[in-house]
Amino acid sequence: MKNIIKLISVSLISLLVAFSSANASSGVFKLSHDLGFGKDTNLDAITKGRLFQVVIMTQNRLVRKNLDGVTSPELATDWSGNSDATEWTFNLRKGVKFHDGSDFDAEDVKYSLMRVKDPDIGSPAKKSMSSVTDIEVVDSHTVKMKLNTSFADFPLLLTDYRLRMIPSGSGDTIGQTGIGTGPFIVDKFDAEGTTILKANPDYWEGAPGLAEVHIIAIPDGEARVQALLTGQIDMNRYVPFAQKKIFDGNSKFNVSVVPTGNWRGMVMRTDTAPFDNPKVRKAVRLAVDRQELVDLVMGGAATVACDTPVAPSDQYRLNMKCGQDINGAKKLLKEAGYPNGIEMTIHVSTKEPTWPTIAEVMQQQLAKAGIKADIQMTPSKSYWKETWMKKAVAMTRWNERPADSALHEIYHSGAKWNESFYKSASFDKNLSDARGELDFNKRKKAYQNAQKTLWEESGTMIPYHVSKLVVTSSKVKNLDEVEVFSVRWHRVQVD
Amino acid sequence: MFFLIIKRILLGLITLIIVSLITFVGTEVLPGDACTTYLEREAYGAALEACYKRLGLDIPAHERYLSWAFSVIQGDFGYSLSGQMPINEVLGPRVKNSMVLASAAIIIGIPIALILGIITALWRDKLPDITISTVTIFAMTIPEFISATLLILIVAIWLEWLPGIVIVPTDVTITELLPNIILPVIAIAMIMTAHMARMVRSSVIQVMASDYVQMAILKGVPYWKMVFKHVLPNALLPAINVVALTIAWLLGGVVVTEVVFNYPGLGRLVIESISNRDLPTVQALAIILASIYVSINLIADLLTLMLNPRLKTLQIRK
Numbered sequence: 052m053k054n055i056i057k058l059i060s061v062s063l064i065s066l067l068v069a070f071s072s073a074n075a076s077s078g079v080f081k082l083s084h085d086l087g088f089g090k091d092t093n094l095d096a097i098t099k100g101r102l103f104q105v106v107i108m109t110q111n112r113l114v115r116k117n118l119d120g121v122t123s124p125e126l127a128t129d130w131s132g133n134s135d136a137t138e139w140t141f142n143l144r145k146g147v148k149f150h151d152g153s154d155f156d157a158e159d160v161k162y163s164l165m166r167v168k169d170p171d172i173g174s175p176a177k178k179s180m181s182s183v184t185d186i187e188v189v190d191s192h193t194v195k196m197k198l199n200t201s202f203a204d205f206p207l208l209l210t211d212y213r214l215r216m217i218p219s220g221s222g223d224t225i226g227q228t229g230i231g232t233g234p235f236i237v238d239k240f241d242a243e244g245t246t247i248l249k250a251n252p253d254y255w256e257g258a259p260g261l262a263e264v265h266i267i268a269i270p271d272g273e274a275r276v277q278a279l280l281t282g283q284i285d286m287n288r289y290v291p292f293a294q295k296k297i298f299d300g301n302s303k304f305n306v307s308v309v310p311t312g313n314w315r316g317m318v319m320r321t322d323t324a325p326f327d328n329p330k331v332r333k334a335v336r337l338a339v340d341r342q343e344l345v346d347l348v349m350g351g352a353a354t355v356a357c358d359t360p361v362a363p364s365d366q367y368r369l370n371m372k373c374g375q376d377i378n379g380a381k382k383l384l385k386e387a388g389y390p391n392g393i394e395m396t397i398h399v400s401t402k403e404p405t406w407p408t409i410a411e412v413m414q415q416q417l418a419k420a421g422i423k424a425d426i427q428m429t430p431s432k433s434y435w436k437e438t439w440m441k442k443a444v445a446m447t448r449w450n451e452r453p454a455d456s457a458l459h460e461i462y463h464s465g466a467k468w469n470e471s472f473y474k475s476a477s478f479d480k481n482l483s484d485a486r487g488e489l490d491f492n493k494r495k496k497a498y499q500n501a502q503k504t505l506w507e508e509s510g511t512m513i514p515y516h517v518s519k520l521v522v523t524s525s526k527v528k529n530l531d532e533v534e535v536f537s538v539r540w541h542r543v544q545v546d
Numbered sequence: 547m548f549f550l551i552i553k554r555i556l557l558g559l560i561t562l563i564i565v566s567l568i569t570f571v572g573t574e575v576l577p578g579d580a581c582t583t584y585l586e587r588e589a590y591g592a593a594l595e596a597c598y599k600r601l602g603l604d605i606p607a608h609e610r611y612l613s614w615a616f617s618v619i620q621g622d623f624g625y626s627l628s629g630q631m632p633i634n635e636v637l638g639p640r641v642k643n644s645m646v647l648a649s650a651a652i653i654i655g656i657p658i659a660l661i662l663g664i665i666t667a668l669w670r671d672k673l674p675d676i677t678i679s680t681v682t683i684f685a686m687t688i689p690e691f692i693s694a695t696l697l698i699l700i701v702a703i704w705l706e707w708l709p710g711i712v713i714v715p716t717d718v719t720i721t722e723l724l725p726n727i728i729l730p731v732i733a734i735a736m737i738m739t740a741h742m743a744r745m746v747r748s749s750v751i752q753v754m755a756s757d758y759v760q761m762a763i764l765k766g767v768p769y770w771k772m773v774f775k776h777v778l779p780n781a782l783l784p785a786i787n788v789v790a791l792t793i794a795w796l797l798g799g800v801v802v803t804e805v806v807f808n809y810p811g812l813g814r815l816v817i818e819s820i821s822n823r824d825l826p827t828v829q830a831l832a833i834i835l836a837s838i839y840v841s842i843n844l845i846a847d848l849l850t851l852m853l854n855p856r857l858k859t860l861q862i863r864k
Contacts (some may be wrong), residue, residue, distance in 0.1 A: 244810070269711065277698050428717045434578075439587075
């Protein structure tokens with residue numbers, strides 16, 4: 052009898068424990084950041100020094116990308132555009148509260164987004180909001196955004212990881228408080244040490260699976276790997292591929308390779324001879340063996356691109372084949388008036404560690420088509436000022452952005468970062484058509500036509516989009532295998 | 547003696563001025579500056595101008611140097627470039643953390659080095675000497691970034707005895723800091739101890755071979771009495787300078803070790819501010835490190851002068 056009572060009580064207790072642990076937030080998730088902005092580091096998402104590892108957990112956007120890269124509701128529940136896509140109405144989620152207890156409403160949206168345009172803040176995100184002329188508060192949970200241009204994919208722009216909703220009027224303090232509507236609340240902010248986040252039990256998507264998140268400053272890349280190995284952090288999204296084998300086959304770690312839209316490339320200035328001739332530019336691009344670059348430089352961890360800046364996961368990506376074609380390259384060079392090939396100097400720096408390697412592999416590949424490439428090393432600290440957009444041929448790199456932004460910011464004839472000085476009326480027209488086109492399939496066609504034009508005549512050779520090596524402790528559960536800005540942090544658990 | 551001290555202090559000050567000039571010119575002629583580093587692709591036009599103006603980089607270099615030097619004399623290092631924070635505030639906790647690390651290494655290292663050095667010298671070419679000397683030579687030749695990594699691998703990853711890297715806030719209290727510094731202290735103390743042990747060994751051997759020790763042995767002075775009364779006082783005097791040099795070397799070793807272990811001290815700050823092109827902080831650090839170097843050597847020289855009667859009389863005769 053005693054035994055039975057004991058058995059029942061033990062099973063009851065264990066049931067209770069199991070039940071409570073399934074519901075309550077528990078576990079601590081530790082990750083690191085590289086303190087890349089030194090003492091400027093803050094929690095204001097729209098400033099240059101934003102500590103994004105924190106704000107993506109404490110603040111929400113209006114619109115997010117789901118795991119398939121498609122826009123889906125976050126703090127906006129639904130939205131619609133007018134017939135020419137110049138006015139967008141967003142209905143906001145009701146009953147959402149900021150960490151300070153105040154209600155999230157339309158005024159907060161207006162404040163958060165118009166702040167991005169403030170010239171005194173000089174936000175790097177202001178480009179995403181440049182087409183917005185005004186935000187009208189229709190009622191407490193409806194806003195209408197007015198654009199100076201047609202833009203059928205405007206909601207996609209709002210998925211920018213920096214466009215976070217903060218309480219109206221909190222601009223002066225947000226850099227230290229990080230207050231938002233997100234699954235975690237800033238408990239202690241210490242940029243150079245450990246920042247501690249606590250679970251927000253009232254999070255509108257449900258209480259987080261973690262009790263705390265620790266975000267630790269570890270500036271040195273090697274030290275970050277050591278910290279992961281010793282279990283002092285649970286996730287490292289910056290492990291170099293050379294160190295993959297340390298973690299492979301170790302049951303304490305999960306290794307995943309996540310494709311991203313970040314790319315490396317080589318820019319030929321289209322206003323400088325001999326690259327002012329589109330045939331020469333295409334010849335260079337044909338002579339490159341992209342798969343070999345992926346294998347040799349990235350150890351296979353990249354997705355071949357045919358000179359499109361649009362991410363592999365993007366719905367507007369143009370997928371085509373672009374194998375090495377030495378004869379085609381020679382033929383084009385001959386047609387362009389260079390039967391004996393050309394000479395060029397590729398400017399690189401260690402700003403991006405893979406640039407010199409890419410250039411060396413290309414040097415061999417281009418030689419087969421009679422293109423003699425020299426490699427010139429330049430100082431990395433002044434690379435963006437003195438080399439990039441100055442020298443005829445230089446390396447470049449860009450981080451993932453939506454198709455429209457990537458195509459506009461880097462190739463539009465009026466773009467200030469048009470690094471190849473590329474000017475094409477038909478390309479520009481495809482972009483503006485796409486922006487005004489409300490029919491998805493037609494819009495997709497226009498964006499893909501623009502990418503096709505790039506393959507034919509652009510000045511930028513984009514061999515691949517890199518994949519990211521994400522190593523987590525095997526204690527970490529439910530971490531979405533996507534880029535960091537789309538991870539659903541409230542679902543993550545640590546045993 | 548008095549004039550000698552004044553002379554040495556003046557020489558030290560001149561060294562500091564030269565160091566500050568070299569750091570200033572060095573950071574000035576390198577391509578890129580704080581603004582191009584900070585703004586990256588946006589480093590052009592109005593944004594760049596505004597940045598230069600905000601950081602005072604639009605003033606000619608020599609004027610910037612002079613105004614900086616003037617305030618340093620008053621004990622004010624100015625503001626850090628990227629942070630807009632008073633450098634004195636940034637430095638305070640960092641200096642303390644590095645001091646804790648260095649003093650722990652010294653407190654542990656010096657006695658061990660003395661004992662090892664004396665043992666190897668007294669049992670010269672015997673088993674204790676051969677074993678210890680082999681180990682010290684290994685410890686001397688392995689650079690600290692390798693020994694540090696090996697320590698992490700063995701102690702933190704395989705044995706899981708201690709945390710691998712240091713995760714503490716910059717303004718940590720000393721009691722919180724102590725459990726974290728075991729591995730960094732071992733990494734630093736290893737090379738330092740090995741160097742000092744070798745020096746002590748040769749110094750003791752030299753004295754042991756001298757005529758008066760031979761005489762004492764012949765006169766039948768008991769062995770250990772002779773060692774402690776006649777050999778060690780004479781052998782350890784030159785060791786003061788060695789210790790000073792080693793402590794000065796520590797400054798460099800600390801930089802590497804701090805970075806490997808993520809230790810929030812001066813060393814990590816050096817690397818961080820150089821990569822941010824934070825010129826005022828780099829200059830402040832250079833001055834601080836140089837002053838430590840100069841003053842340690844000064845103290846060591848004066849200490850030897852005071853403790854060594856032979857040198858004292860030499861100066862008076864002059």
